[in-house]
Structure formats: C-alpha cells, structure tokens
Amino acid sequence: MVKASFDQIKGFVFDLDGVITDTSLYHTKAWHQLADKLDVAWSKTLEDGLKGISRMDSLEMILKTGNKENDYSQDEKVALATEKNTNYVNEISKMTPENILPGIKDFLDDLRANGYQIALASASKNGPTVLKNLELTDYFPKIVDPATLSKGKPDPEIYTKGAELLGLAPETCIGVEDAAAGVQAINAANEVSVGIGDATLLKEADVRFDNTAEMTLANIKKALG
Numbered sequence: 062m063v064k065a066s067f068d069q070i071k072g073f074v075f076d077l078d079g080v081i082t083d084t085s086l087y088h089t090k091a092w093h094q095l096a097d098k099l100d101v102a103w104s105k106t107l108e109d110g111l112k113g114i115s116r117m118d119s120l121e122m123i124l125k126t127g128n129k130e131n132d133y134s135q136d137e138k139v140a141l142a143t144e145k146n147t148n149y150v151n152e153i154s155k156m157t158p159e160n161i162l163p164g165i166k167d168f169l170d171d172l173r174a175n176g177y178q179i180a181l182a183s184a185s186k187n188g189p190t191v192l193k194n195l196e197l198t199d200y201f202p203k204i205v206d207p208a209t210l211s212k213g214k215p216d217p218e219i220y221t222k223g224a225e226l227l228g229l230a231p232e233t234c235i236g237v238e239d240a241a242a243g244v245q246a247i248n249a250a251n252e253v254s255v256g257i258g259d260a261t262l263l264k265e266a267d268v269r270f271d272n273t274a275e276m277t278l279a280n281i282k283k284a285l286g
C-alpha cells in the first residue's frame with residue numbers, strides 16, 4: 062500500500078518509552094529485581110527482548126529464559142507481574158518534566174499549534190501516570206487503554222485503535238516508535254512509521270531519526286515529501 066504524503070497527515074500516534082521519555086531504566090530495574098527473585102540469569106539479550114512488549118509477555122519471556130514457564134499458575138504469574146509493576150510505579154513516581162526526551166515538548170507544541178490530533182499508544186498501563194508526572198497530560202486527550210487490546214506489538218491493533226480514537230483513517234496518521242516490533246505494528250496498521258534510533262534495528266521505518274531532537278515537522282515533511 063502506498064503511504065500518505067505529508068500533506069495528507071492529520072494525526073500522530075505515539076509510543077511512550079524511548080519516544081516521549083525513557084522509562085526503560087525503571088522497567089529494567091524492576092524486571093531485574095524480579096528475575097533475581099526467581100533465580101533467572103539476567104542478560105543484555107533478555108533486557109533487549111523485553112522492550113516494547115506487554116507486562117505478561119515480558120514475564121513469560123523471563124520465565125522461559127529460566128525454564129520456569131510451567132512452574133507457576135496463572136494467578137501466581139499475575140501476582141508476579143503485579144509485584145514488578147509495584148516496584149516500577151514506585152520508581153516512576155520520581156519522574157518530572159526534566160525526564161522528557163530532548164525536543165519532544167517543542168514537537169508536541171508544534172503539532173498542537175498546527176492542528177494535528179495526538180494519541181498515545183503505549184503497551185504500558187502506567188502511561189497516564191507517566192504523562193501526569195511529565196506534565197504532558199493535556200497533549201494527549203486520547204490514550205489507548207492496553208486493557209482493551211487482545212494482541213501486542215507487532216500486531217497492528219494498538220495503532221489501529223489509536224487512529225480510531227482520533228476518528229481518523231490509519232493512512233492519515235503517523236506512528237512514532239523506537240522499537241522494531243512497534244515499527245512493524247505501525248506499518249501493519251497502514252500508518253506512516255517514524256522510527257527513533259538505530260538504523261539497522263529500525264530498517265522497516267518509513268522515516269527514521271537518530272534521536273528525538275531530530276524529529277521535527279520540517280524534517281518529517283522533508284523525508285515524506
């Protein structure tokens with residue numbers, strides 16, 4: 062399917078972590094604590110694998126790494142995931158607007174000034190809390206509720222729902238991601254994908270920037286034409 066030109070774009074659907082702020086440090090710390098408790102060896106490979114996927118999928122990955130996926134009932138797994146989340150929420154409660162990634166506040170101001178609609182499409186159930194701590198709640202009147210989703214990224218459901226919340230056709234939206242699974246989800250939703258980060262990792266993105274500071278409307282327009 063031919064992607065939209067810049068002039069056809071009406072909305073932006075954002076991932077949260079690695080795009081608006083960097084909560085990965087807090088996620089990593091909380092998951093690492095849980096892995097240690099479960100006696101599962103921590104590694105960079107495991108850490109990278111947890112990025113961009115849901116809480117329960119993350120727990121399953123940790124359990125499989127330690128060959129423990131059949132050691133716990135579903136209720137016990139939910140309790141473990143809840144324990145991780147409690148640790149994480151305690152960490153993110155310390156966040157302030159200083160934790161907004163470079164250029165993002167200016168970019169959001171620019172989007173709003175130019176009449177673009179904005180939604181958040183994060184797999185994190187803590188998205189609203191993070192936005193509140195960053196003082197960005199007003200920029201995101203529409204937030205996809207992860208509890209309403211049946212599939213995680215790279216399935217397009219979360220980005221399709223983001224466009225629906227904005228009342229826009231997916232092809233008139235730009236999705237912004239820092240993870241390969243997220244870029245795949247955006248592309249599968251027939252939205253224009255903007256990737257932030259490594260060129261090799263995000264090779265499927267329609268537009269890519271090395272960092273958030275490079276992501277401006279002018280640079281996106283230049284890339285899309």
